[in-house]
Amino acid sequence: MTESGTRRAGRPRKAVLTRERITANALELVSDSGYEHLTMQRLAKSLGVSPSALYNHVDSKHDxxxxxxxxxxxxxxxxxxxTEPLTEALVQWATSYRDVFARHIPLIPIIAVLPVSxxxxxxxxxxxxxEALKDYGLAENEIIPSIVALESFIFGSAMDTAAPHDIFDTTNHKDLTPHFTQAVAAQRKTQLNTSDDSFQRGLSAMIAGLLSTGSAS
Structure with a gap:
């Protein structure tokens, strides 16, 4: 008791668990170590609680x-x-999508096959x-294949952001790859970011091809 007769406020003995805090910690663990290292026990430890306390808030690793x-x-x-015409909107959406998963590459193999229900x-x-693709005039039976095609390209491009700088080095086999070696050298002279330039180049070509059967915007 204090001199005024009131009890001094102290820190709670147990960490407060919320969905937001649990999810943020889990995302950090997956991004740092990969999905295979995410366990309920490890997550509970990072949150400062027991696994049983964690299970009071989330039922399973799938959830x-x-x-x-x-x-x-x-x-x-x-x-x-x-606000934007469809082509530009798709470019900005896809770029945003790629940027998000470039920050969380270990999530890609899981999220790519996770049901969305x-x-x-x-x-x-x-x-x-x-809705945007349908409004443009794309046939309904072409909408899902178009989204999946774009998403597959986005995920692959996000993973490519982590590729080593020298991934196309041909130093030990120049005699076997003269054309490829010259192409690599020419690309390096442009001083462009290979991953970003390739993404935008491929994305523009994909969008143009996918929308070629729709009506003019």
């Missing part, structure tokens, strides 16, 4: 990945579909892209 999916999808911009934000993103 946890759904939470992570929801969190990372909040950073993907779909508002540009309200319990991820409202992911479904909202797909809905906005599908």
């Amino acid at each position: 946890l990945m759904q939470w992570i999916q929801e969190l990372v999808m909040t950073d993907i911009d779909t508002t540009i579909f309200d 319990d991820s409202p934000r992911t479904l909202s993103m797909y809905e906005r892209v599908a």
